Amino acid sequence: MQRVVVIISMLCWCLLAMNAPVFAEEEQAAIKDTPQDDVIQQIISHSATLSDAKQRLSYLKTQALVAQSLPLLKQAQWLHLLAIEQEALGKLDGAAASYTQAIHMLEPLPLSALLVNSYLERSYIVYLNSNDASLYCQDRNIALTHARKLNDPELLVKALSLNAFCFNNAQNFNVGLMLLDEALDIARANQLSNNRQAMIYNASATLYRDNGLHRRALTFYKQAFELWQQVDDTQDMFNMLHNLIGESVNLSLWQEADGYLAQMKTLVVEKSNLKDFKFKDFEFFYQYNLGQRWLYSYDFIEAIVHLKQAIALENSTSEAYFVHTSYAFLAIAYLQLGDKKQAIHWAKRFNDVSQGAHSKKDLQMAIEAIGLLGEGKTIDAVNLLLKTINDERTKFADFINNGIIYSALEHNSKVAEHQNRLLENQLEIKRLALNAQHDEQQITRLTLWLTLLLVLVLLSLMAFLYQSRRHFKHRSQTDYLTGIASRSYTMEEGETLHSHSRKQGQTLAVIMFDIDNFKRINDSHGHDIGDMAIRAVAQRAKHFLKQQDILGRVGGEEFLLILPNSQKQDAILIAERLRASIDDKIFNFKGIELRFSISVGVALSHPEQSFNNQVKSADLALYQAKNAGRNCVSFC
Structure with missing residues (x-):
């Protein structure tokens, strides 16, 4: 097995070397004369002096032949450097291939932190490409299994936090909370960095958000934002503002949403013009969130303006899920304004992309209803929206009747009792807060869909009356036998x-x-x-x-x-x-x-x-x- 891996890696190095630009002979010679343990560090140091990702990627490719002569562990480190720059340039398939190659090299070797990180980083690339948990969680599960065998608390907390994202529905909600409880316990026991604790809060917030507990999610996102703000982590601060805006919108907290949008705009202005700034999609997400804010507050004209601006910037981001969601939001906004033609156009664009398959179910059903309306199947469209409302009512009843999530939290509190009494108290608070929060959270979503249903029914009625009037008017003006005027x-x-x-x-x-x-x-x-x-x-x-x-x-x-x-x-x-x-x-x-x-x-x-x-x-x-x-x- 190891011999096969070596042969494959040698072929890859040859291909990279053939396509790499010629590097100065003096520097090549200097690196060859450097002890093996220092070669990777020297490559990292020189790469850090280059001003942008394109230059760094070009330089790293010149080191393909040098890296080929290194042990497999060092070659995998070089591949990690390569993947980071490929991801920064939006070359996601190339980054995934680099991480995959690193994994093939590292699997036969003694277990290492680099192997765990390879799986975790590849899972993130798969998430960007698909937003499908069934795909990216495979790598996260393997990474967690490996991380538990290493004596590395920092890495284990990272693996636990990322793995928790995979348990985001009512059936396995308690598993995700148990992973986060374990991560928090390790972080506190080992006094880990703000960054790791922020990851735990972010994962916790996401679990609550995906299960409709938006107030609790808002609290955790705030805590994560504050921790990343303390270490000036621009990208994660921006990500948390994106989540905070989404939760504020879900709860109809318009003043808070506008405050977070203002902070996001400040980051866009301050950071986007910097020469070495890596994240070029800040403006896209700013316009996307403005569009979302105005859509859910029923200012559909303003929503269309910002959603179109976001779509004009779709090539600046690798997060296709949000681009495709913009199509769906545009379709809904146009329908609310009565522009059936544009609504059907954007609904079709949403359906034409595979990403829609992993969008939220209620959003998919709304777009499907618009498609049915475009086909003249008004009754089918109304029935589909009624089904959406009934689905929401079913979920609502599960919460009220202490269904799956209540049972999950009760199980979680029993497990936490044997681990940490402090964590047990936190879980108890979470459980007691569920009933009080749920009504308000579900009503917000139901109100939106009921409004949309009412609009569709009224549009259908108007269309029916208009066609009926035209029909009867034509009949009254036309002679039945000849077709000429009566x-x-x-x-x-x-x-x-x-x-x-x-x-x-x-x-x-x-x-x-x-x-x-x-x-x-x-x-x-x-x-x-x-x-x-x-x-x-x-x-x-x-x-x-x-x-x-x-x-x-x-x-x-x-x-x-x-x-x-x-x-x-x-x-x-x-x-x-x-x-x-x-x-x-x-x-x-x-x-x-x-x-x-x-x-x-x-x-x-x-x-x-x-x-x-x-x-x-x-x-x-x-x-x-x-x-x-x-x-x-x-x-x-």
Whole structure:
């Protein structure tokens, strides 16, 4: 096994050396002449003199051949240095590969702290890539098993704290607390640094947060922030501000959230412009948290502004989970504003990325509901949101009825009694606080989803009423047999056009026509053929319409054509063409060939004449055409 590892490592060194820039021969020679125990320290010292991660990574690659000649433990140290700079540059796959290679080298060797750290650091890379506890917790579990075999309290506390993140649901909540209790006991007994104690508080807060105990989580995040502030750990201070804002928002503590946002902005301004500052995603998280704050306080326009600014900076962060959550927040914000198209767009972007699979369940269901709304499945969307609320109620009932979490805490307090009486008292306080805190925490979340549900129901109702109104309006304006305008709509529009023409000093022409000897068609061939004749005449008449003209059926086989801004000769010409198009046509209805004609009456508007009187004039002209032998045009 060890021989295989050595061969693999030699191949990797060769590939790195082939791609590495040429290094000064004098320095190469100097390092080769350095005792092996001092080579890594010399590489670390020289790397520290370089101004940015890109230069440090380039330099470390030049040392591939030098590192190859070192023992496996020293080679693994070099790989750790390489992985740190790869992670700083966002090359997460490269960093994971470097840690994996280090693990393969170290596993056959006597157990070391470097092996434990390799597993822990690789787990963090997996977390950034997937946010899937089932993946990154595998390494943390192995790391804890190894750490328990070493006499290194600092490392054991780190492994315990990181492993506790893996027990963040009601079923194993007590296991996570037991790990943290053990870590706190070790930290106090060995007077470990503020950094290690802060890690414990951070992990504790996360467990409480993930189980809905937001007030308790807020307290622990504050304690972690204060400890990291004492040692001026900028990155962890920023991370705690991010968590403090999230918990303040969950509890609707807007003034506190704004205070933490102000502190975050200060860090962004003070640190982001520094030349050697490693963390380039501070501005992204600042905009993300502003968007989250305004979203949950129902200022959706402001939320959209900041969430879009965060997404514009998505390439500055390796934490894809929060980028994808920004998509989901945008979808919800747009839906709340009634912009269905944008809501569906951002919901689709959220669903298109694999990270969504590990988002919070209620967020996934909300986005799924928006997708259903986009497909027109309004009832399914409402049912899904109702299911979300029912799920929250079920969780609420578990807490109220002293369910799994109460049992877990009771078990935890019994275990702690045999370890440390002080820790037992702390656990008792936690247990007693659960019932008092839970109502307020769950109501905050339920209120948001109930509001969203109400908005969706109202939007669905408005859409239904709008479509219904359009449907009934169309039916009232349309003749059921021919599809042209109905009598009532024709007369209403005629009055409007007549009034407009009179105001503009224009002439309005009216053409009335009907089918000659229509009763004979019905009697000879049946009413269905008669109906087909009526439809055929309507379709032929449509060909003579201009955009502003109106064609309507005003009687059984009688039609009215209204021509705005038309003179006598124009109207008579159209009437004659219409008559001729019917007379020249041999119609075929269900295999029956049929010829028929129409009679046409034309009337022009006069300044003092009403529209109804003009229609009567056209009707009189039609009567004259009938008396003249039918199949002709008469003007009145």
